[in-house]
Amino acid sequence: MFDEFPFLSVLTVLPLVGAAVVAFIPRAKAELAKIVALAWSLVVLVLSVVMWLAFTIDGDRFQFHESYAWIPTWDARFTFAADGIALVMLMLIAILFPVVILASWNDVDQSRRSAPAYFALLLSFEFTMIGVFAAADVFLFYVFFEIMLIPMYFIIGSFGTGQKQYAAVKFFLYSLVGGLFMLASVIGLWVLGGRTFDFTKLAEATASIDPNTARWLFLGFFVAFAIKAPFFPFHTWLPDSGGAAPAGAAALLVGVMDKVGTFGLLRYCLSLFPEASRWFAPAAMALAVIGIIYASLLAVGQKDLKRLVSYTSIAHFGFIGIGIFAFTTQAGTGAVLYMVNHGLATGLLFIVVGMFVARRGSALVSDFGGAGKLVPVLAGVLFFAGLASLALPGTAPFVSEFLVLIGTFSVHKGYAVVATLGIILAAAYVLWMIQRTTQGTLNPALAEVPAMSKDLSLREKFVVAPLIALLLVLGFYPKPVTDVINPAVQATLQDVGTTDPAPTVVADGKAGG
């Protein structure tokens, strides 16, 4: 009965309507605005769950296909369709937004800024996020890819802390630069692909593009996605933005928005430019591995909690990067699963760090110390989030990191071995951070902050509980998600034209090595 329902377009438009409604709630009725925003995001969540259930595993690669005329002259259409990869990302968005809205409940109250405006911006950000993953028309994708900057720009710039103006402008300019490179490629693709933007038609047409041109087009897309993700050396905007954004928004920034980059690589770079992807794969893997090590080392040295979490995130994107460009089903599935798990784990970490920062009024590691004595439960949650972040077995990220590494090892031993060092460094930055903030002797200055004596409130428990539960469940039983991802990854790799190494190859490799 759900086959006919236009899930994706409704899901896309719904938050936009919600944003408009919330924006018109007067400033004095902030509570009402929060409740409406939360309720609205829960409706989106319910609809997403229904869509998840309606998705046919092992069915067509793209499901929930809808298409409406937009600009006939250019053959740009409002086309929506989701494969397994997009579906899990949409689900992640639907879960994270209510959590973040609940976590940001009191963030705006102290400032002179308007609370309805903040929640309207969050909902309009959800609109652009859902749109970018649901679009199956390259033009529509590009439109969402660019306009998602606007709500996030105002969230960072108006509601952030510290060097927020600098961070907001840097964020916008970096993304815009990437986006404009992509624009050149999108136009080139459109002209060479027969003046159409339809993803499936383009995927067929690109086979006949001259390989050299295809590499340039690939590069345009790749730069945009590498900045968005971000991969080394395009990453410098993320620590600034993550450090300046409000914690909830930062969770969305790294948890959802940056996934657009890796999703774009999988959907657009790999499927549209298979030959160029293979050609660029070694370079991309090298960048990813450098990113893992480099960002991990920087994370160890950070003094600011939010910047530290941002750097861990860059390291994790390195893992996703090698998973994508290893071109094996295991690594690819691992990479997509990593995108989900990273959203949950880093999202939780950011939110918990945000709770600490809100209590202490500072994000500096040195302002904490022995906080576990004051807020044991909160410190425990931070510990769990940290462990999930370093991919401890039993938490969800372990499964994905393991899949990525074995999937990569079967074809590129060197990269896999170096990447494994990242795990050790991850333990270093997470555990050292936890030791300096929550363990050890109590920082006397910390004890004097009255807010630090309040442990998790009921609202905050509702914020962290779903994420902790999901991280544990997916850590032990990831099958429902991998079942959805697997066919989509296989279809993508079929586009690339690589096949998984047969077991004999691995055996040969072992004999040789």
Place this chain on the structure above:
Amino acid sequence: MGELQLPPIDYGALAPMLILFGAACLGVLVEVIAPRRARHPVQLTLSLLAVVAALTAVVLQRDTRITTIGGAVAIDGPALFLQGAILVLGAVSLLLIGERSIEQGGAFVSQAAITVGSEKDMRQAGGEPGATEVYPLTLFALGGMMLFVSANDLLTMFVALEVFSLPLYLLCALARRRRLLSQEAALKYFLLGSYASAFFLFGVAFIYGFAGGIRLEVVRDAVANPQNSQVLLYAGFGLIAIGLLFKAALAPFHVWTPDVYQGAPTPVTAFMAACTKVAAFGALLRILYVAFAGVQWDFQPVLGVVAVLTMFVGAVLAVTQTDLKRLLAYSSIANAGYLMVGVLAMNEEGLSSTLFYLVAYGFSVLAAFAILSLVRDAEGEATHLSRWAGIGRKSPLLAGTFTLVLLAFAGIPLTSGFMSKFAVFGAAIEGGQTWLVIFGVISSMLIAFPYLRMVVLMWLSEPGESTPSVSIPGFLTATALGLGVIATVALGVIPAPLLDLTQDAGQFVR
């Protein structure tokens, strides 16, 4: 020797221009006859009626594809589209010109001949009603622009160039405040504009020597099948191009733009930024596509360099500006570069995308200047960037509208700016001019910075000690602003109707 044969004249096809010129003459009479107090409402009504009537005539002629008066004027798809665009944008400009509630007496000086700084000048600055000559001048300029885009021979084009330029020089000098700046701008514009016109005319002479005629199709035939020295062709083409590039404000012929945009009364600046751009590019399109298409391989690289230079000069210098009017001037220079990218595609898409860009940009720039005219202090408009700090706190609606316009200039999707950039870049790649697109994209990155800085200034900066007041727009400005903003959003979300219209405009008659 027979009697002199008058060529047949299709008055219907010429009706839009005749209406405007007629109304302009009538406006001059009104200046003489009507009492001083009645002039403003009478002139404004007359001008708006004339523009609406002319627009109606253009719409009625929409299927005409002819040349008339002995081939001097071509009324074809592009000409009608451009004339319609000039009239629509001109009508919106007239609304801005007619505004009198923001500043007492309007933006124009009461008598242009009053000595600057004299007691009389103080009195007029205090709110005497502004000069009403501006309306007939505007109508003459509009009529000249319409003739300019439909001129089918080089001399008619030259005459049209002068007909629309001279009123503009005058209009620039008529600011109520900062009159020396305004007069300086007018003089600068006049002198440089005269040089440019002279170059154009000199070029026409060369082309006449080369082709033995001045009608565009005669030139085209001569280019295809040259009988005379190519030197004449290239010299003539180069000189004509200089004249047109000057009007279109392309580097290195752009230096007048910031001074003139800053000095001219803001409604006139808006008028020039929107309508003059349409007229200049309309004529450029016709000259390049009709007369000189045969040598496109020769001029594409040269004009391509001009386009790249223009984009970068506009973008880089926009970054360094501290005055909003000058910033918008450099932004308009950069936009002229993007327009040139579309022109140089030299294909059907190039024509239609340039037409689309002209209309989309015209509306956005009118909205930008309308907003600028609202932010004032005791000295008049507060155009220094620092004065706009924190204005979003005080007037979120104004700042929000301006942000939208700036995002359109920056080419963010769901605004007309993105659709037009996409259209011209697409046309250029189709026309084999990929290098122009790459430079266009890079300069777009640069020019995003000043726009973004402006957004930061309005929303995120703390207000200074004396934030200027934001006037409540009068009915006329509000209408103009509303139209500009609606067009900017509508063309960004549903560009299909206008895109179809530009495609239907089809080709030039040859």
